[in-house]
Structures are given as C-alpha cells and as structure tokens.
Amino acid sequence: MAVILHIETATDGCSVAVSQDGATIFKINNFEDLRKGGPKDTNHSKRLGVFVDQAMSFTDSHAIPFDAVAVSSGPGSYTGLRIGVSMAKGICYGQDLKLISVPTLQILCVPVLLKNDDLPEDALICPMLDARRMEVYTALYTRALKPVLDTTAKVIDEESFKEELDKHPIYFFGNGAEKCKDVIKHPNAHFIDGVELDAKNMAPIAEKKFLTEQFEDVAYFEPFYLKEFVATKAKKLL
Numbered sequence: 001m002a003v004i005l006h007i008e009t010a011t012d013g014c015s016v017a018v019s020q021d022g023a024t025i026f027k028i029n030n031f032e033d034l035r036k037g038g039p040k041d042t043n044h045s046k047r048l049g050v051f052v053d054q055a056m057s058f059t060d061s062h063a064i065p066f067d068a069v070a071v072s073s074g075p076g077s078y079t080g081l082r083i084g085v086s087m088a089k090g091i092c093y094g095q096d097l098k099l100i101s102v103p104t105l106q107i108l109c110v111p112v113l114l115k116n117d118d119l120p121e122d123a124l125i126c127p128m129l130d131a132r133r134m135e136v137y138t139a140l141y142t143r144a145l146k147p148v149l150d151t152t153a154k155v156i157d158e159e160s161f162k163e164e165l166d167k168h169p170i171y172f173f174g175n176g177a178e179k180c181k182d183v184i185k186h187p188n189a190h191f192i193d194g195v196e197l198d199a200k201n202m203a204p205i206a207e208k209k210f211l212t213e214q215f216e217d218v219a220y221f222e223p224f225y226l227k228e229f230v231a232t233k234a235k236k237l238l
Contacts, residue, residue, distance in 0.1 A: 002067040002210045005055060005091065008199040009044045009084035010076025010104045011129065011175065016051035018059060018066075019203035026058045027200045044083045052087060066097055068215075070206035072197070073101035074224035075137040075151060076129060081223035092218045099216040100209045102202045103224070104129065105139045105151055108174045110201035112192060113143065116171070124148055124168045126161070127195075128176030134183070136176035137226060140164060153226055156180050165189055 001021040008015045015029035028051050059066065071088035074081050092099045108127035119125075121143075129137040134156045140149035154160065156179075161170060165186040172180060173195040181191055209215075 002207060003059070003064055004100070004203070004206050004210065005052070005066055005069045006071075006102075006199040006202040006206060007048070007052070007069065007084045007088050008072040008104075008107065008197055008202065009048060009080040009087075010072045010074060011080065011197055012077075013197055014044045014047050014051065014080075015197070015199040016048070016055050017199035017203065018055050018064075019200075019207065020064065022203055022207040024200045024203055025064075026055055027198075028054055029198060031196060031198070044080055048083060048087055052091070066091075066095060068092075068098040068100050068206070068210055070100040070102050070202050070209075072104045072107055072199075072202065074104050075131075075153070075226035076104050078225055081225065085221065085223050089218055089221070098210070099218045099221060100206050100214070101216050101221065102205050102209070103151070104197065105137065105174075106141075106145060106205055107197055107201050108195060109141060109145060110204055111195055111198075112171065112173055113145075116192070119143060119171065120169050122168050124164060124170045126170050126172045126177075128172060128174040128180065129197075130176040130179070131227075134179065136174075136180070138176065140170070151224070151226065156183055158183055158185065160184055161189075162186065 003020045006017040013031050018026040069088045069091050071084050105127040124140050131137050139151045165188045169188045171190045173192040
C-alpha cells in the first residue's frame with residue numbers, strides 16, 4: 001500500500017490530491033472558480049505550487065510520508081501537461097520518490113465507472129477532451145478499461161463511432177462530449193454530464209501501478225502531448 005501525491009493539470013482545471021492505500025485523504029481544486037465564470041487559468045504554475053504546498057502541509061502535519069507522485073500524463077493542454085510533469089519530477093527528485101503516470105482519458109473514466117455500475121455488460125465508455133472546434137482527444141474502453149480504440153485526436157461528425165455504435169451502447173463524457181451531442185445522434189449514443197478531470201480520481205489507477213511497480217524514469221519521462229505544440233503570434237495593436 002502507498003501514500004501518493006496526485007497532480008492533474010491537463011485542462012483549464014487544476015487539482016491536487018493525496019491518497020493512502022487507494023483512498024483519498026486530501027483534495028483541492030479550482031473547479032468552482034471556473035463554474036462561476038472565473039478566468040481560465042491556463043498558466044497553472046502559481047496555482048499548482050500553492051495546491052502542492054497545501055497537500056504537503058497536510059501530510060507533514062499528520063506525519064504521513066509520501067511513497068510516490070502520480071501525474072496526469074496526457075493528452076491535453078501542452079502548457080498544462082508540461083507544468084504538471086515538471087512539478088511532479090521536481091518533487092520526485094527532491095524527495096527521492098517514485099514517479100507514476102496516469103493517462104488523462106482514463107482518469108475521466110474513473111468516476112463514470114464508480115457511479116454507474118448499472119451500465120450494460122457490453123457497454124463501451126468514451127472519454128472526450130475538447131481540442132478546438134469539432135476535434136476531441138478521445139479513446140474507447142470496455143468497462144474493465146481495456147482499450148478498444150487507442151487515444152487519438154478525432155474530428156467529430158455524424159459518422160463518428162458508427163461502426164462501434166451499431167454493435168454497442170457507448171457512453172460519452174468529458175468537456176469534449178458536450179459539443180458532440182447535436183452531431184452524434186445514433187440511438188446507442190448516451191451522454192453523461194458533469195464529468196470533470198480531478199486528481200482524486202487518479203488514485204485507483206495510480207495505486208494499482210504502484211503495487212505492480214509500473215514506474216516512470218524521472219529523468220526521461222515526457223507527457224503524451226499527442227499533437228505538436230503550435231505557437232500563435234500575438235495580434236499587432238493598431
């Protein structure tokens with residue numbers, strides 16, 4: 001069993017959690033600010049540092065030493081992933097901890113599987129992250145999180161997932177699924193609202209990886225960006 005610090009910065013939301021033996025004992029995030037229309041904090045550097053300090057203060061006050069750091073590994077925001085992984089690596093170096101990577105789309109699946117145990121046996125689950133216009137980062141999994149479609153960047157149209165939808169009910173969720181509701185109209189398509197990326201949902205996957213010693217090389221690990229970073233030029237002021 002392990003005590004793991006979890007870091008999630010793949011989208012506009014930023015969250016940190018601590019789990020002990022797979023159960024969450026500390027969590028903090030900025031989701032409420034975003035829901036109220038606050039600014040999208042694409043620069044997580046300041047917020048993440050504060051969250052991590054609070055998590056460490058909590059464990060220090062309870063004399064709970066960390067065994068590992070888990071980080072959301074992508075796909076997602078290039079800058080967000082880079083900041084999260086850099087923070088995770090720094091902590092691992094400084095405290096001689098193991099590094100665990102957790103695929104971002106699998107993190108999205110955890111609350112769906114925990115809260116919807118009545119899904120049909122043959123159901124597939126489809127996490128979606130917004131990737132501009134009608135493109136999403138997505139994958140298809142069975143209820144046991146076995147990949148049916150590997151992580152990909154996909155432009156959504158009325159034919160998307162038709163072959164799989166003809167055979168299985170598919171449940172779509174995540175911040176990329178909202179824009180697909182009016183496009184994917186197959187009777188086997190179902191949408192689950194309110195599913196957010198949250199560090200606390202990393203715990204079951206990270207705990208399993210810790211027990212099976214699936215660790216990353218702290219020096220060489222890089223996030224799964226999926227697409228190359230494209231810098232945009234600032235508009236000239238008239």
